[in-house]
Amino acid sequence: MGYRLTLEYLIWIHLLISVINLVYFVECTLPTFNSDAILNASGSSCHVLSFSDKNVADEITYVLQNLSDLSFRDEPTVIVGKISPQIDVHSFWPDSSPLTVHKGIKKETINQSIFIIGRLRKDRTCLLLPHKRLAVPSAVQIDIFPKAKQKHKFNLSAISLKIVNEINEKCNTFRNVDGSINIKGLHRNEILENLYHIPSKSNQNTENDDMFPSSFSFNHEQSQCVMADKTGDNVNCQVKYVEEQYDYCERISVPSQNHFFHEYLSLSKPVIVTGAITKWIALKKWTKSFLKEKYGKTRVHVKATPNGEYEGVQDKSLWERYKHPHIPKQVEDQLPYPDLVVERPASLDMLFSEFLDLIENISRGNTANMSAYLEYSSIADYFPELKSDIKELEFINMLELASLNIWLSDGNTLGKLHFDPFDNLLCQISGEKHVTLFEPHHNERLYEGHIQEAQFTFNESTGFFHRRHLLDSTSMVMSPVDLKKPDLERFPLFADTRPMKCSIKEGEVLFMPAFWWHEVQSTPNISQHRNLAVNFWYKPFLTKEFPCPECKLDVNPQYYNLL
Numbered sequence: 001m002g003y004r005l006t007l008e009y010l011i012w013i014h015l016l017i018s019v020i021n022l023v024y025f026v027e028c029t030l031p032t033f034n035s036d037a038i039l040n041a042s043g044s045s046c047h048v049l050s051f052s053d054k055n056v057a058d059e060i061t062y063v064l065q066n067l068s069d070l071s072f073r074d075e076p077t078v079i080v081g082k083i084s085p086q087i088d089v090h091s092f093w094p095d096s097s098p099l100t101v102h103k104g105i106k107k108e109t110i111n112q113s114i115f116i117i118g119r120l121r122k123d124r125t126c127l128l129l130p131h132k133r134l135a136v137p138s139a140v141q142i143d144i145f146p147k148a149k150q151k152h153k154f155n156l157s158a159i160s161l162k163i164v165n166e167i168n169e170k171c172n173t174f175r176n177v178d179g180s181i182n183i184k185g186l187h188r189n190e191i192l193e194n195l196y197h198i199p200s201k202s203n204q205n206t207e208n209d210d211m212f213p214s215s216f217s218f219n220h221e222q223s224q225c226v227m228a229d230k231t232g233d234n235v236n237c238q239v240k241y242v243e244e245q246y247d248y249c250e251r252i253s254v255p256s257q258n259h260f261f262h263e264y265l266s267l268s269k270p271v272i273v274t275g276a277i278t279k280w281i282a283l284k285k286w287t288k289s290f291l292k293e294k295y296g297k298t299r300v301h302v303k304a305t306p307n308g309e310y311e312g313v314q315d316k317s318l319w320e321r322y323k324h325p326h327i328p329k330q331v332e333d334q335l336p337y338p339d340l341v342v343e344r345p346a347s348l349d350m351l352f353s354e355f356l357d358l359i360e361n362i363s364r365g366n367t368a369n370m371s372a373y374l375e376y377s378s379i380a381d382y383f384p385e386l387k388s389d390i391k392e393l394e395f396i397n398m399l400e401l402a403s404l405n406i407w408l409s410d411g412n413t414l415g416k417l418h419f420d421p422f423d424n425l426l427c428q429i430s431g432e433k434h435v436t437l438f439e440p441h442h443n444e445r446l447y448e449g450h451i452q453e454a455q456f457t458f459n460e461s462t463g464f465f466h467r468r469h470l471l472d473s474t475s476m477v478m479s480p481v482d483l484k485k486p487d488l489e490r491f492p493l494f495a496d497t498r499p500m501k502c503s504i505k506e507g508e509v510l511f512m513p514a515f516w517w518h519e520v521q522s523t524p525n526i527s528q529h530r531n532l533a534v535n536f537w538y539k540p541f542l543t544k545e546f547p548c549p550e551c552k553l554d555v556n557p558q559y560y561n562l563l
């Protein structure tokens with residue numbers, strides 16, 4: 001009897017210890033967060049949390065524990081824990097604003113839900129801080145027992161799988177329940193490990209040159225000076241690259257979707273495609289007389305500069321009113337190059353027929369010291385009927401089209417070094433474009449950052465351009481390095497880059513992946529006195545935050561279905 005009693009007693013003690021252990025386990029291994037801490041970490045991490053409450057179902061704690069110890073144990077961007085009991089969902093954040101939940105919060109099930117609070121992307125575009133409202137991340141609420149009656153049928157495996165998938169989606173992670181990387185994640189890693197880099201030049205002839213320890217050097221004997229522009233004494237000495245310093249773009253005939261995806265798009269590798277648009281009706285049909293007849297009376301916004309350079313970076317002091325910066329001090333203080341400005345072209349409004357005459361006059365040399373460009377103008381907005389003369393290219397149709405533009409100029413234009421956050425198909429219709437590219441892995445060497453803008457003004461009665469006013473905006477995509485005369489004292493890392501050259505002729509297409517830096521020298525078709533191209537911009541397959549030199553390319557979550 002006494003023996004039995006002792007045994008029962010021991011069993012009870014054992015059970016009690018287990019329960020205590022369990023409680024201890026549950027209470028102590030999941031950290032508790034207040035909203036300050038969540039907000040602090042939200043720049044780099046996602047949070048997976050439940051309201052910390054005595055009534056909270058143990059099952060939720062098990063699930064969270066499992067996410068923390070197993071599924072996301074190796075994932076620093078996912079933080080698992082509980083929300084401090086002092087915090088209410090209705091005045092959640094430090095400024096007492098509520099937790100915002102996708103599709104609205106379900107109040108009845110707050111205590112039986114897991115909340116996934118996403119990352120808060122830093123707003124890199126706006127330098128004007130602090131914002132009026134506190135920026136906070138949004139959440140997803142997942143009810144662990146969607147049907148209360150089924151609570152007794154709780155299935156840990158099923159619920160874990162569901163939550164892990166929800167976290168993967170909201171937090172851009174790629175985990176299986178057991179913590180391993182899932183198939184899509186493996187594909188993504190493979191893509192990111194194999195991105196295309198311009199091969200460095202074999203340096204067999206170069207002596208140790210400590211000043212420019214790079215593949216990039218200048219041959220100053222070959223320097224040539226270009227004509228001064230009308231606004232003053234700004235003489236640019238053009239430095240030619242020694243030919244062998246370039247890498248050259250590969251040329252291929254029209255690829256299959258699969259080939260294009262695996263060999264170019266997913267590698268972020270530029271390529272010239274021949275034969276893709278040679279049958280376009282546009283190539284023959286879009287003559288000056290056709291365009292004039294059809295759209296002559298359309299009003300267009302045209303860009304103009306005195307010297308053919310578009311969006312070059314210049315000393316602010318060339319501007320008459322540079323001492324009136326037009327930009328809040330707080331913003332100016334954050335500019336990495338406060339003494340530089342991006343020169344935006346003057347903006348002119350005219351009939352399309354006048355523009356067509358103007359560019360022909362310029363191209364023929366009859367209108368001096370002026371360049372005119374109809375730049376990134378939407379075909380759908382300006383010339384809707386022209387869409388039927390061109391065809392979208394099939395090899396890229398896994399991407400979503402963002403815009404379709406026309407580019408028409410006198411043909412002697414230089415679009416200065418910048419990047420676009422879109423995958424680009426540049427299709428040449430008349431004239432040629434000579435594109436100098438630098439890879440998006442070298443953003444530090446190209447000094448990515450905000451640069452204040454300024455705009456030329458054009459006096460129509462005198463035909464002179466003036467550098468007068470600075471603008472209150474900044475550009476986020478221009479490099480401050482002038483390719484023609486790089487200031488290597490100021491931008492020494494630039495010496496460590498190697499350019500790629502991609503030249504396209506009529507009927508050729510350049511695939512330029514998003515975020516590749518490019519400078520575009522156009523040349524005219526001399527019998528047509530113009531340069532004409534159209535381009536397709538797609539939401540990029542590989543994307544990055546910008547401006548942010550240290551940010552790396554990653555697969556755009558929009559295209560996880562392609563992994």
Ligand SMILES: *[C@@H]1O[C@H](CO)[C@@H](O)[C@H](O)[C@H]1NC(C)=O
Nearest residue numbers: 034035036037038039040041
């Ligand atoms: C959040 O960050 C701020 C500023 O860095 C700091 O003062 C504060 O203590 C942090 N709060 C928590 C809860 O970590």
Ligand SMILES: *[C@@H]1O[C@H](CO)[C@@H](O)[C@H](O)[C@H]1NC(C)=O
Nearest residue numbers: 062065066069070156157160
């Ligand atoms: C995690 O869940 C699995 C079932 O999916 C279970 O076997 C395991 O014990 C759990 N692990 C932890 C650490 O809770």
Ligand SMILES: *[C@@H]1O[C@H](CO)[C@@H](O)[C@H](O)[C@H]1NC(C)=O
Nearest residue numbers: 053054055107108109110111
């Ligand atoms: C959630 O738990 C809190 C704290 O115990 C309680 O006040 C509240 O009524 C619960 N909410 C629901 C919907 O059960």
Ligand SMILES: *[C@@H]1O[C@H](CO)[C@@H](O)[C@H](O)[C@H]1NC(C)=O
Nearest residue numbers: 153154155156157158159161
């Ligand atoms: C729990 O869910 C898993 C995954 O959905 C399923 O394979 C398993 O049969 C379920 N178990 C029970 C007891 O329903």
Ligand SMILES: *[C@@H]1O[C@H](CO)[C@@H](O)[C@H](O)[C@H]1NC(C)=O
Nearest residue numbers: 227228229230231232368369
């Ligand atoms: C064009 O600019 C150059 C250099 O400023 C000047 O010498 C020339 O006279 C200008 N030509 C005309 C037609 O204005």
Ligand SMILES: *[C@@H]1O[C@H](CO)[C@@H](O)[C@H](O)[C@H]1NC(C)=O
Nearest residue numbers: 354355357358359361366367
């Ligand atoms: C183009 O040149 C012709 C001949 O010099 C002139 O009559 C015409 O006004 C010019 N048109 C434009 C738009 O510059």
Ligand SMILES: *[C@@H]1O[C@H](CO)[C@@H](O)[C@H](O)[C@H]1NC(C)=O
Nearest residue numbers: 457458459460461462463464
């Ligand atoms: C254009 O130049 C003329 C002559 O110098 C001047 O009278 C006029 O005010 C200028 N127009 C503008 C808009 O600056």
Ligand SMILES: *[C@@H]1O[C@H](CO)[C@@H](O)[C@H](O)[C@H]1NC(C)=O
Nearest residue numbers: 283430431506525526527528
């Ligand atoms: C210039 O355009 C004409 C007319 O379309 C064309 O026949 C010719 O081949 C083009 N020139 C070059 C160099 O492409």
